[in-house]
Amino acid sequence: MKYLKRQAGSVLFWSVISAAFIGPGTVTTAAMAGASFGLSLLWAVVFATLACIVLQEHAARIVMTSQHSLGAALRQQVNSRFLPQAVGGMIVLGCAAYQAGNLLGAATGLTLILKVPLPAIALPVATVASLFLWQGTPKRLAQAMGILVALMGLMFGWLAWNTSFSVGEWLAGLFIPTAPQESWLLLTSLVGTTIVPYNLFLASGIKHRQTISQMRSGIAIAVGVGGLISMAILVAGTIAPLPFDFESFAQAIEQHIGKGGRILLGIGLFAAGFSSCMTAPLAAAITLQSVWEKPLPLRAFHLTWGSVMAFGIVFSAIGVKPIPVILLAQAANGMLLPLLAAVLLMLANNPRLMPVLYRNRLLANFAGGASLWICTFLGCQNLFQVGVHTNILALSPVVRVELATACSTAVVLATLWRVIKASSGSNTQT
Numbered sequence: 001m002k003y004l005k006r007q008a009g010s011v012l013f014w015s016v017i018s019a020a021f022i023g024p025g026t027v028t029t030a031a032m033a034g035a036s037f038g039l040s041l042l043w044a045v046v047f048a049t050l051a052c053i054v055l056q057e058h059a060a061r062i063v064m065t066s067q068h069s070l071g072a073a074l075r076q077q078v079n080s081r082f083l084p085q086a087v088g089g090m091i092v093l094g095c096a097a098y099q100a101g102n103l104l105g106a107a108t109g110l111t112l113i114l115k116v117p118l119p120a121i122a123l124p125v126a127t128v129a130s131l132f133l134w135q136g137t138p139k140r141l142a143q144a145m146g147i148l149v150a151l152m153g154l155m156f157g158w159l160a161w162n163t164s165f166s167v168g169e170w171l172a173g174l175f176i177p178t179a180p181q182e183s184w185l186l187l188t189s190l191v192g193t194t195i196v197p198y199n200l201f202l203a204s205g206i207k208h209r210q211t212i213s214q215m216r217s218g219i220a221i222a223v224g225v226g227g228l229i230s231m232a233i234l235v236a237g238t239i240a241p242l243p244f245d246f247e248s249f250a251q252a253i254e255q256h257i258g259k260g261g262r263i264l265l266g267i268g269l270f271a272a273g274f275s276s277c278m279t280a281p282l283a284a285a286i287t288l289q290s291v292w293e294k295p296l297p298l299r300a301f302h303l304t305w306g307s308v309m310a311f312g313i314v315f316s317a318i319g320v321k322p323i324p325v326i327l328l329a330q331a332a333n334g335m336l337l338p339l340l341a342a343v344l345l346m347l348a349n350n351p352r353l354m355p356v357l358y359r360n361r362l363l364a365n366f367a368g369g370a371s372l373w374i375c376t377f378l379g380c381q382n383l384f385q386v387g388v389h390t391n392i393l394a395l396s397p398v399v400r401v402e403l404a405t406a407c408s409t410a411v412v413l414a415t416l417w418r419v420i421k422a423s424s425g426s427n428t429q430t
Helices: 002-021 024-037 042-066 070-078 082-114 118-135 138-161 167-175 184-194 197-204 212-239 246-257 259-291 298-317 322-347 362-389 397-429
Strands: none
Touching (some): 024 082, 024 184, 024 259, 042 070, 042 167, 042 184, 042 212, 042 362, 070 259, 070 322, 082 197, 082 259, 082 298, 082 322, 118 259, 118 298, 138 212, 138 246, 138 259, 184 322, 184 362, 197 322, 259 298, 322 397, 362 397
């Protein structure tokens, strides 16, 4: 019984990670992927969920066994103050981009029910979230919001279960990677909304009182459940008409399960956005505190999360449409992932930081290398797509794939070379 309680506590502890990535970005990106491409991009959610488990486990193991925050570990790895702070700055900017989508998503959820102008709701939502952050008590409220998000997830699961796709279509979507034309932004967004960069630092700022085994099972279950919800959202999104927007999605859900579907979508979207409204600013402050060489003063901590909140308020107040903002935020964070994946792979093998018992083994390095390869490949493809659309580059689809393959392979080989060099240097010294 004690073992089961400890395991349940570990899952609940790590549920903050799955709750953080089941936000408006996940609902928007996954539903739009389903509406635009059917089940063709379902494999990307499977990959992103597995990669999230791998990278989150790397980050947690580094923090738990090295007794350093992720930022301090990064400083030791590169022996530089600038690079960790630059990485932290990029993640803080990513949090600000997420925050705009979080506020807009939460407000959009309420507009589906109350029919109130979106800018009029965003400011009160931000104000309440700021009060909870200022008091330092966002955790319990975020867990309560997580229950509402779970109810929305059950609705999406029911909708997905009642779709008319064949077994062959399900298997093809889950296990055969395909990338239809014009899908690269969505692909990168699906990865970026699942493997949330700031979650890696958010977890390193939480006190760990678990064994390595409990941590691994807790992450696997909590993130796995989040991945299943994301898959259900994508499949449910196939009922939405194009062009995709939340109003038409709500109408499509109403046709399947009645007016209660609109209410569940609205409440769930609001809860997902509101909990993320607290998580993203807090993660930004924790990230900056982690990468800074000296302890961050309390005033600077509050100023960091306050600035992220203010950024979201400005964007939501000027009437920006939520879906483009949300998609671009996910894509931007998805393109930051290769850097973080490479850093985590090197840190998890660093003999100066990690006791030999807890360093990566062959299987962990393979999983980390595969995650790095695919994240880099998607990031390169997205950059090439932008270059082609802006007439900066003139590359055919085949050449883009070849270049992305070469770049991602080079990145993985360079990272593994650094790992081998560090390991051989340690063995020579011993």
